[in-house]
Amino acid sequence: MDAKLIKIDSLNFHWKKNSDFQLSVPSLTINEGEKILLLGESGSGKTTLLSLICGFISPLSGNITLGNTSIDELNAKNRDRFRADNIGIIFQQFNLLPYAKVIDNILLPLYFSKKRSSRLDNPYQTALDLCSSLRLPEQTKNMKASTLSVGQQQRVAVARALIGNPSLVIADEPTSSLDMSARKIFLDLMFSQISENQSTLLMVSHDPSLADHFDRTINIEDIIERSH
Amino acid sequence: MLYLSVEKIRTSAYASFTDTISQTDLIVGSRTSSIQLLLYSVFRIGNATNNITWESYEDIISREEVKWSVPISLGDSHKGFRVMGTTDEYFTRYKYRGGQSLEIQNGEHLDDLYDVVLGASVTEKLGYKIGDPLIIAHGLSSFSKHEDQPFKVSGILKKTGTPVDNTVIVSLEAIEAIHVDWSSGAKTPGLETPIEIIRQMDLTPKNISGVLIGVNSKLQIFKLQRWVNEYSEEPLSAILPGVALQELWRVVGVVENVLIGISIVVIFTTLIGMTAIIFSSLNERRREMAIWRAMGATPTVILGLLMLEAFIVSFLSSVISTIFLFLLLIILQPWIDQTYGILISIEMFSVDELSVFVYFILAALLISLLPALRAYWLSINDGMTIKI
Numbered sequence: 001m002d003a004k005l006i007k008i009d010s011l012n013f014h015w016k017k018n019s020d021f022q023l024s025v026p027s028l029t030i031n032e033g034e035k036i037l038l039l040g041e042s043g044s045g046k047t048t049l050l051s052l053i054c055g056f057i058s059p060l061s062g063n064i065t066l067g068n069t070s071i072d073e074l075n076a077k078n079r080d081r082f083r084a085d086n087i088g089i090i091f092q093q094f095n096l097l098p099y100a101k102v103i104d105n106i107l108l109p110l111y112f113s114k115k116r117s118s119r120l121d122n123p124y125q126t127a128l129d130l131c132s133s134l135r136l137p138e139q140t141k142n143m144k145a146s147t148l149s150v151g152q153q154q155r156v157a158v159a160r161a162l163i164g165n166p167s168l169v170i171a172d173e174p175t176s177s178l179d180m181s182a183r184k185i186f187l188d189l190m191f192s193q194i195s196e197n198q199s200t201l202l203m204v205s206h207d208p209s210l211a212d213h214f215d216r217t218i219n220i221e222d223i224i225e226r227s228h
Numbered sequence: 229m230l231y232l233s234v235e236k237i238r239t240s241a242y243a244s245f246t247d248t249i250s251q252t253d254l255i256v257g258s259r260t261s262s263i264q265l266l267l268y269s270v271f272r273i274g275n276a277t278n279n280i281t282w283e284s285y286e287d288i289i290s291r292e293e294v295k296w297s298v299p300i301s302l303g304d305s306h307k308g309f310r311v312m313g314t315t316d317e318y319f320t321r322y323k324y325r326g327g328q329s330l331e332i333q334n335g336e337h338l339d340d341l342y343d344v345v346l347g348a349s350v351t352e353k354l355g356y357k358i359g360d361p362l363i364i365a366h367g368l369s370s371f372s373k374h375e376d377q378p379f380k381v382s383g384i385l386k387k388t389g390t391p392v393d394n395t396v397i398v399s400l401e402a403i404e405a406i407h408v409d410w411s412s413g414a415k416t417p418g419l420e421t422p423i424e425i426i427r428q429m430d431l432t433p434k435n436i437s438g439v440l441i442g443v444n445s446k447l448q449i450f451k452l453q454r455w456v457n458e459y460s461e462e463p464l465s466a467i468l469p470g471v472a473l474q475e476l477w478r479v480v481g482v483v484e485n486v487l488i489g490i491s492i493v494v495i496f497t498t499l500i501g502m503t504a505i506i507f508s509s510l511n512e513r514r515r516e517m518a519i520w521r522a523m524g525a526t527p528t529v530i531l532g533l534l535m536l537e538a539f540i541v542s543f544l545s546s547v548i549s550t551i552f553l554f555l556l557l558i559i560l561q562p563w564i565d566q567t568y569g570i571l572i573s574i575e576m577f578s579v580d581e582l583s584v585f586v587y588f589i590l591a592a593l594l595i596s597l598l599p600a601l602r603a604y605w606l607s608i609n610d611g612m613t614i615k616i
Contacts, residue, residue: 054522056521076526076527077526080521080524080525080526081524081526083522083524084523084524084525085524089522089523091518091519091522095519096519097516097519098516108523109523109524111523112523112524112525113524
C-alpha cells in the first residue's frame with residue numbers, strides 16, 4: 001500500500017491571462033489507496049492543482065507523475081486518453097448529461113477508455129451493481145438524469161467515476177450542494193465503494209469538519225509556495 | 229423550404245408560361261416585332277400595329293404547307309376584357325399546356341351571329357350566366373358602345389390558366405357586323421342598319437389582326453415563315469410561338485432572378501440563426517463540455533459533436549421541409565391551378581434541387597465550425613473549472 005500514486009516535483013504554473021495568480025508546488029506525494037482531503041479557501045489554487053493532476057492543463061515547469069507515467073511529458077491527446085483510462089472525476093454539481101439516461105451516464109467513460117471497459121465482463125451489470133451499492137433505486141436506471149434529486153445525481157456521478165476501476169478518483173467539493181444528512185449518506189456510500197474498488201481518492205473541500213473521514217488531510221497552504 | 233417553394237413556383241411558372249400556346253407552328257400578323265405579335269395575338273396585351281387584309285389571309289392559307297389556320301380579329305373590348313373574333317376552329321386548334329384543348333364548361337360554342345363564349349375569369353369577375361345579354365364596346369377604352377347589336381352568352385369556357393380566361397370570344401362575322409355602320413373608327417352619324425338586314429349581308433371580314441397556322445410537316449415551317457416574311461402585297465411577319473415565348477421569358481425572367489435572390493438570402497438568414505442559437509447555448513453547455521472532457525473526450529470530440537449537431541439539425545430541417553412542401557403542394561395544387569393557372573408539378577426533386585440540400589448541409593457544417601471552434605478553445609481552457 002505504500003507505492004506512490006501521485007508524485008509532484010517542483011511544479012510551476014500560472015494562467016496566461018491572469019499572471020497575478022501563481023502556483024508552485026515544490027513537492028507532494030500521495031500513496032496508492034490513500035484517501036486524501038485537500039483543504040483550502042476558494043481561490044487558493046485547489047481546482048487548478050486538480051486540473052494539472054488530471055492533465056487538463058500542463059505545468060510551465062516541474063513534473064507530475066501518476067503511477068509510472070509522467071503526464072507533463074504527454075501531449076494533449078495522450079493526456080486526454082490517460083485521464084480517460086486512469087481517473088474518475090466528480091464535480092461539485094451538474095455532473096451528469098441531463099438529457100441522457102442514468103445508466104448511459106454511468107457507462108459514458110467506457111466509450112473513451114478501452115482499458116476501463118476491458119476490465120469489465122458485463123458493463124451493464126456492473127453499472128447496476130454500482131447503483132444498488134450506492135442505494136440508487138432500481139427504477140432510476142432508465143430515468144433521465146435531470147429528473148433525479150441532487151443527492152442521487154451525485155451518487156450517480158460516483159458510480160460513473162468508479163466504473164472500470166480507475167486508479168484515482170478526484171472529487172471537487174462533491175458535497176457542497178448537499179445538506180448535512182445527505183452529505184453523510186453520500187460520503188459513507190462513496191467511501192465504502194472506493195474502498196471496495198481499492199482506488200485512491202483525492203477530494204477537495206473548504207470544510208475542515210470532513211477531515212475525520214479521511215486517512216490524511218493536506219492543507220493547500222502547506223504545500224504551495226507563494227512567490228509574492 | 230422557402231427556397232424550394234420558390235424554385236418550384238419558378239419552374240412551374242416558366243412551364244405554364246411556355247405552355248400558353250402549343251401545337252401552333254406559326255403566328256402571322258402585320259410586320260412587327262415577334263414579341264409584340266406574340267403579346268397581342270396570344271397574351272392579349274397591346275395592339276396590332278396594323279391589320280392583315282382578307283386577301284392576304286386567303287393567299288397564305290392557300291399555300292400547300294398550311295394544314296389549318298385560325299384567323300383572329302382584335303380591337304374591341306367588353307368591360308376591360310378583350311373581345312376576340314375568330315372561327316369555330318379556334319376551339320379545336322388552339323392548344324395549351326402540351327396539347328390540351330379548350331373545353332366548354334357550360335353552354336355551347338358559337339352558333340348564332342350574336343353569340344359570345346366567355347373565358348372563365350370573365351365569367352367569374354362579371355358574373356354572367358348562359359343567355360345573359362352583353363354589349364361590346366368599341367376599342368379598348370372608349371365610351372362608344374355597339375349598343376344597337378346586343379350579344380348573348382352562349383358558352384363559358386373551363387379555366388385554362390392562359391389569357392383565354394380573360395377573353396370574350398365572338399365570331400369573325402360578328403366583329404364585322406358590329407362595324408357595319410362604322411368607318412374610320414367612328415360611327416357614321418344617322419346610319420343605322422337594322423339587325424335583320426345585317427344578318428343577310430355578306431359578313432366576310434375585310435381585315436383581321438392575325439392568323440394562327442399549323443403546317444403539314446414541321447420541316448415546312450421555315451419555308452412558310454420565309455415566304456410570309458417576304459410576301460410582296462403587304463408587310464407581314466410570321467413568328468414561331470416557341471421562340472417568341474423564350475424571348476419574352478427572358479424579359480420576364482428578371483423576376484425569376486429576384487425570386488432566386490430572395491431565397492438565397494432566406495437560406496443565409498436561416499444559417500446565421502442556427503449558428504447564433506448554437507453560440508448562445510455554448511455557455512450553458514460549458515458544464516456539459518466539462519463532463520465530456522472529464523470522461524476523457526478530446527477537444528476534437530467536442531468539435532465533432534457540435535458539428536454533428538449542426539449536421540443533424542440541417543439534415544432534419546431539409547427532410548421536414550421536403551415533407552411540408554409536398555403536403556402543401558398536394559393541398560394547394562388544385563387551388564393554385566384554378567386561381568393562377570399555374571400547374572405546379574408534384575414530382576421528385578431534380579438533381580439540381582437535391583444538390584440544393586447538399587449545399588445547404590455543407591454550408592451549415594461550415595458555418596457551425598465557428599461555434600464549434602469556440603467550444604474547442606473553451607474546452608481546452610476551462611479544464612475542470614467551470615466558470616458560470
